Amino acid sequence: MALPIQWIPHHPTLQSYRKVFSLFPFGKAILNSLFVSITFTVITVLSSSMAAFAIAKIRFKGAGAFFRMYLMSMMIPTQITLIPLFIIMSRLNLTNTYTSVISPSIFSAFSIFLLVQNLRSLPDDFMEAAKIDGASLWTIYFRVIMPMEKPVLATLVVTTFMGAWNDYLWPLVMLSDKTKMTLTLALNTLNGQYGTEYNVLMAGCLISMVPIIVVYIIAQTQMKQGITAGGVKG
Amino acid sequence: MAMKNKERKKIIQAIPFMLPSLVGMVLFSLLPMVIAIALSFTDWSGLGKFSFSMVSRQFIGLENYKRLLSQGEFWSAVGHVMYFVALYLPISFFFSMMVALLLNSGKKLSGLYRILYYIPVLTSWVAASLIWKWVLSSQYGVFNSILSIFGIQGPDWLTNKYWAMPGIVLASVWKDMGFYGLYIFGGLRTIDTGYYEAAQIDGAGKWVTLTRITIPLLSPTLFYCLIMSLINAFQLFPQVQIMTEGGPNGATQVPVERIYTYAFSYFKMGYAAAFSWLLFLIILVLTMVQLKAQKAWVHYEA
Numbered sequence: 247m248a249l250p251i252q253w254i255p256h257h258p259t260l261q262s263y264r265k266v267f268s269l270f271p272f273g274k275a276i277l278n279s280l281f282v283s284i285t286f287t288v289i290t291v292l293s294s295s296m297a298a299f300a301i302a303k304i305r306f307k308g309a310g311a312f313f314r315m316y317l318m319s320m321m322i323p324t325q326i327t328l329i330p331l332f333i334i335m336s337r338l339n340l341t342n343t344y345t346s347v348i349s350p351s352i353f354s355a356f357s358i359f360l361l362v363q364n365l366r367s368l369p370d371d372f373m374e375a376a377k378i379d380g381a382s383l384w385t386i387y388f389r390v391i392m393p394m395e396k397p398v399l400a401t402l403v404v405t406t407f408m409g410a411w412n413d414y415l416w417p418l419v420m421l422s423d424k425t426k427m428t429l430t431l432a433l434n435t436l437n438g439q440y441g442t443e444y445n446v447l448m449a450g451c452l453i454s455m456v457p458i459i460v461v462y463i464i465a466q467t468q469m470k471q472g473i474t475a476g477g478v479k480g
Numbered sequence: 481m482a483m484k485n486k487e488r489k490k491i492i493q494a495i496p497f498m499l500p501s502l503v504g505m506v507l508f509s510l511l512p513m514v515i516a517i518a519l520s521f522t523d524w525s526g527l528g529k530f531s532f533s534m535v536s537r538q539f540i541g542l543e544n545y546k547r548l549l550s551q552g553e554f555w556s557a558v559g560h561v562m563y564f565v566a567l568y569l570p571i572s573f574f575f576s577m578m579v580a581l582l583l584n585s586g587k588k589l590s591g592l593y594r595i596l597y598y599i600p601v602l603t604s605w606v607a608a609s610l611i612w613k614w615v616l617s618s619q620y621g622v623f624n625s626i627l628s629i630f631g632i633q634g635p636d637w638l639t640n641k642y643w644a645m646p647g648i649v650l651a652s653v654w655k656d657m658g659f660y661g662l663y664i665f666g667g668l669r670t671i672d673t674g675y676y677e678a679a680q681i682d683g684a685g686k687w688v689t690l691t692r693i694t695i696p697l698l699s700p701t702l703f704y705c706l707i708m709s710l711i712n713a714f715q716l717f718p719q720v721q722i723m724t725e726g727g728p729n730g731a732t733q734v735p736v737e738r739i740y741t742y743a744f745s746y747f748k749m750g751y752a753a754a755f756s757w758l759l760f761l762i763i764l765v766l767t768m769v770q771l772k773a774q775k776a777w778v779h780y781e782a
Contacts (some may be wrong), residue, residue, distance in 0.1 A: 306490040
């Protein structure tokens, strides 16, 4: 480290990046994070959009009551469920597995809320047309509803992926095995061991930021495309 | 009768679509809630299996709550988070507003600014904390080095018990201003430009326009930001844990950090659970107060 600060480095080098990967199985941590975040996002999007479809489009008796119950559960803060979730995962012998980190993704009240609001604003005409053509509800869900929801789904993918990629507290409680650590945990371990080697730490930080920025920029183009293009008249 | 069959068919059709989220809600939301209540009345250490016979064996009634409320530590943790909120809210409001106004000024580069301000929002708190640990470091830090250009000797931010919390506030403002800024920017765009034209004709200056037109018309948006930042601020955790670990000398110990430490370092699960309920109660009361108080300053357009 140079003192005083050189705003423009005299000798730029990629040494720190090499060092990050040699100090810690950093490549493994990136793969772990990618696996956890992608699985987490896919499960959340599927489970939430299925529930939203049932609530907003099948409109079965009691759908409103279920929706209200889901909304109420949003009020329960994470710091209250943290310890009980740890207990549940230990009872199921799932500590130190990815299953424990990923499984809460199956229920996201916020995502269901977002999708139901969106679906309610979409016309039923497409669905009715598909029904007359003899399509099953699953076909309607995958082929008609999902494509129409694309802009909202893109938003949901970004926020969910971002939450999973950046999450710290839950994986910290669940994962202790060094080879299973996600990127945020790996960064924190680096901090503990090389707390003053800021060049190495910053290299690690920058690496951790790249994927999420890429996802954000890609998704933004999807979000803008939005709005059900054509199809229904009047 | 035909109607009833149709309804029944709909329910049967809906079941597979509802099943994943329902199972998830019971397992990861409802059940934890029940466990959290039961746990807070016990002195369970987290060792051994959690079961209902354990709860009845180690039941200590309201003892955890009594102990928490009578001990200084709980109140000092709440005090620290209140101090954080008192510093964070005005500074965050100021910078978020600046971001929003800059984006709204319609300059050529606003698309680029939008991404630049959003990068801290996208960054994980772990990376952001590490960056700020470096920025605020007294020896290598960028912040003090900039201050010294103006002849100001900066403090030892994170290792000084008076400056550690302001340091955490700076990092939090930096991380959040893009989020709230973009949200306020969205609110700004919904304001009818007619108001501004009328103000211009009446000869209102920039400051008057901002305080008499923009902020009142923006108040529903600002209210949402206030509620969100209050709820988030009370759950302050990763930045504290990574930047100061609650130190120096306990000066940045905050509720969630205490809950984590009690549960997973001291193995006082029951105590930690009771702590989390009290924190929830405080957040709930504050939110209720805000909802009541909004009548005084939030204007909803008819």
